Amino acid sequence: MNLVNSFYRKYINLMNTLQKELNFSEEESINFINVIIKQIVIERKNISLKNYEKEIKNKIKNFDKFLKLYKLNINNKVLGEVFEKLINKKEIGAYYTPVFLTKYITRYSIYLYFLKKLNLYTNFQKEDLINISKIEVEFYKLLNDVNSKKKIVNMLEYFKIFDPTCGSGNFIFAALIELKRIYKKLDLDINDSEIIKKHLFGNDIDKIALDLLFFRFELYFNENNIDKTLLAEIYKNFTNNDFLEGSEQIKFQCILGNPPYFELNKDDKEKLQKFKTIKCGNIYSLILEKSFNCLDDKGIMGMVVPISFISTIRMKYIRDYLLNQSSNIYISSFADRPSSLFVGAHQKINVLFVEKDDFNVNKLYTTSYIHFNKHELSFDSIEKLNYFNNKYKFKYFLPKIGNKIEESIFDKVVNEKTSLLSLKKSNGQGKLYISQRLYLWVKTFTKKLSSEYKVYYFNDDKIAKMIGAILNSNLFFIFWEITSDGWHLTNKELELFSIPSINEESKKRLIDLYLELEKKLEEKKEFIGTKQTKYAYKHNKCYDIIQDIDKELIQIFNFSNEEKEYILNYRNKYVVI
Template sequence: MQHKRTVIQVAHQLPSEHDTQYNEKQKEKVARRFYALFQHEYRALRSQVTGGASPEEEERFTIRLTLRLLFLAFLQHNGWLQPDLTAGHTPAHVECLLARLSPGLLEPQSLRRHPHVPDVAIERLFAFLSCYQWKLYEQVQGSEQVLTPEIIGYIFEKTSRQKHTGTYYTGADITHYISSNTIVPYLLEQLQRQYPATLHEIRRLLRCQPNRYIQPAVQYEDLLPTETPDEFERRRSRYQALLHMLETEAITEIHQGITHRLNLQRLAQDVIATTHDITCVHICYAILRSMTILDPTCGSGAFLLAALHILQPLYRCCLHRLMEQPEDISLPESDTIEVFILKEILQNNLYGVDLMPEAVEICKQRLFLCLLAAYPHPSEPGPLQWHIRTGNALVGYLHASQTDTAVLDHALARAYGLATDNPQDFEHWKETHSPFHWAAEFPTVMQRGGFDVLIGNPPYVEYSQIRERYSLLEGAGEQCGNLYAAVLERALQLSRQQVSYLGFLVPLSICGSQRFQRLRTLLRQQTARHWFANFEIFPCRLFQEAYQRLSFFLAQHGSAASPQTYVTKILRWYAAERPHLLDLLHYTAVSIPLLNDSVPKLAAPQHQRILQKLLQETETQPLDLSLVPGPTSHFIYYQEATNYWTKAVRHIPYYKKNGALMEPPHGRFLYFAEEASAWAIMALLNSALFYLWFATFSDGFHLSHYLVQRFPLHRSLLQQPELLRLAQQLEQELMQHARISTRNTHENAQHTNKGLSIELAEYRPACCRPLLERIDNVLAETYQLDSEELAFVLGYDQKYRMGRG
């Protein structure tokens, strides 16, 4: 007799994402503290390293040596290296032991001359490391003396010249969000294809216990940190609408779980745990075992670690169900269920490539330490079949009739125009380009059609910075001018057609920058639907080390006449809001016309309706039709750097550099034939309505001339006496509240031998808020916005524009 299963029986619940973010915040604090002390010890060690072929080679050797010692500290302090490393045993002894544990964890360094390291320098570093507790569990919490394997990746990415390589330490909540919203949708999509009743199971679970799958922050009944009453009402309205949708089984496709920010991992586990048909579990387990997950620029393995932690409970749920009937599955006697799961994941699911051998080594080490953590006591796990490789993911053949790498290298070198009969030139080309032939390295995957899930954080490096080292053949990287575009294009080429899910953390320029138009065209042509979550850097940013506006790009591979696009607004947050930032993500489906091929950033359907009114109003025309070539005495000056406010005035702002009065840099002029037109447009540019337009189509900071020119201007605005009067009053108030700011720049490469003393007028539009709201009231009446739409415009980003005070 088959017993009814309920969700309550599901073991191994996920921790809440708020708790996960709290733990990550604590671990980040510990990591920063350790790194500050580590830097001092590292410099002491580096000063003792001598005899290398060059200072650069000595630096590289020291970094790699230090990171290897961190790895060995984890092994030693958890009983995997006996006897003690400091008790006189040679490096050969350690290397032999590691070779038995798992080959490839400590590859020989390619050095022209081996540097010398005094024993006393190593002893000092050992003394420093012995002050800490080295725990194998990535999720462990503890004091500032407790370190987890994540610290190896943290140290590596901090010491790998971030600006030069374009690599940054990626927080676990980010890697988890991107990985779970690609891996789990892929799993459920494939399960539904092979077991059509899956969607019925999903809809039943969502209907019966909807709050189980809605993010806790969304359904929270009180004010969240820094949340305003208006934000609270909008959040509660979203919650009620989502609750109704789940209770009425309005979720009809799996990808809607991404759009509505459901807890898809919990949902997938519950499907496995509660289904009445064991055939469903068998199918799900087979899909898991065959799933291939690639990070084409894996670095120290942050995304692959996230993928591992997502797959673990899914495997576990399947095995617990299958072991209810022992004849359905058998595990090796030597392995616990957790060890078996981890071996399956490491050998079947995870694939990574990186140009830096050090990164590949660390990635393997972190994954290996995860496996060791599952053993109840130290023993030899035996060799693993790694799918983590060193090479240039952008240089090499995807498909080939044969898999001899030497033959492929020669063929590719000839495609680059190199005469391969000169051995010295050929070896130099191989060294600089590091060709990686997917057909040879992963033949089974490529014969199957490509990878199922592709995730990662590609380097944000201008192509011009690497062109001297290696070049790319024709593609998006060369045309767009940045390597991240080339990585996304390669990811599309490596995807299984109509099947794969992709998830990458990329610069916000993917949404609107004109030079990335080719990339956006490729994405529309080769994905059936895609999601963009967009993040500002003010008042806070995702990466503390990088002033880089970013987007989460998620996509489902496929072709569609009109691919579906889902977007967020440009998100801002205070530090107190960071724990809930990703929980509160919600997407709006795009239906408004694209402006210059850019992806709009929308906060809600209401946001889109307001823009539609502007764009579809018959009495509007592009603002540039009101301009004259100029110059004339009727002008507007506005600053390209916009951020929270568009600062437009009817005079040239005060600016003095090294005592010389001059026109401010990074400004633009608009010229008009009539004075009234200049005043009307000046009022418009300072309005919240124009800020909404700017925030929708810009990168959140730079106001392009094109964006100003394309604003849909209502013809009647140029003849409205009330708007003219308000504009003149606004000019007076802006000047009245302006203050002179002095800035002294430091000596640097740009300013050569001396710094600059700059005085400039800073305008404070927030002081003119009542007047600006009256301007927006006039605009709302002109564009026929109702009271709710006007309230939305006035309230958009108000908390950040006005400041918490």
């Protein structure tokens, strides 16, 4: 990763210089630099500035540093990561997909397809908890069976993978690696160019992205001594079109990708009225809809999308569209802190595997809301994810439930008598200021601290403080992570979180704990003086009180010992006490 980042910085610096000093366009700058990369990295020529015009030599002061790259091990994989970062345009919602994630999505989309097509997937459907790595084991077992092996060879004759927003080709190259692996296990002699021509297809509306993809192909062919005259035929598999305006006549067995995430403007909405998911208001919902329609029977779609897919009201249209027409959907959910899957961008995401099938079982499998540290980001760690058979499909969201304990806790909370929102009274005397933005803590106070806090009125101060204690608990935080978008606190969460009858003794205990918490937060606050707020309130330094609140709630809800341990230890790994 250090090599990728170093190379990327040099690439950007040189590109900016070419644009500023020589008035090169972005495309001209990239093409110029890539010619140099080809010479110094692939052809191993020791280039000097003497080969270039005097004007360029005088103006590009950092050129010598860039030329020293020929001494480094810059290969197609490194270039791929650099190019993906290069076309990562956050203003249009394009994010660089890390290599381990493309490998994960590509590998299991392919295996799911073959098992599904061979009707060998029913064993997994009986399980409540599925680890997708089992699917790989099951697939390679088939290759030891003569009949199954023959069927897979026949299926490969028409097997096509498509990325509708392919960028510089990370999913394409991940698929190439996986298909080579399969062909090797099948003892079939086929070269890389034949695999690409036969199986791999892509599209991108950004011409520069396709130019980078073609350049990567050229470098790859150089590295692997493949006849470059075959490139022209391969390039025909990759188009520079608006995917949403094209036809759906060609069907693919796997569709993979990381579509852009940006809000549709008025013109977009008028132009794209034919889409059933237009009310979602974001481009990625339309790409999912169109991609699903381009899938063959029993085809698999593997996509990276924002976490709004699983958690927000307006995305119900795309959720319903896919749920109503698929057999199984797998959704993993990833937080953006302490680390994010998208390096350099705080983006909470879902990874989807959607199975298209005329026989609509409509099973939903989800993970918990996953937090991770930077050192935990790898293929090995993500491959170990378990998907839980989730029985809940709410109209306005899908809960992020990943195991039996979370399910039982969620069950108890949503099925109690009184929702927190129902205790809100517009003319009440008790006030509680609740922050509408969360990370690891719900922030509530009996006084207003900034504009991020919204006032809620309750019958009296005692009710307000009791609810303040509940909102600060691990229990509520678990519930909030299961139901929310991982960022906002909305009426949806307050309406669904319900409580049993609480006796006066427990009420008093919760109120006392809340007063104790507010006092300690005030003592431990740190001045930061930003535009948003003057002070940072350190809930982690008050964790002993929060634990006491949870112990009280555990008794009130009558949680089991197993549920108790889960609640009390929920975020300990990512909280510095």
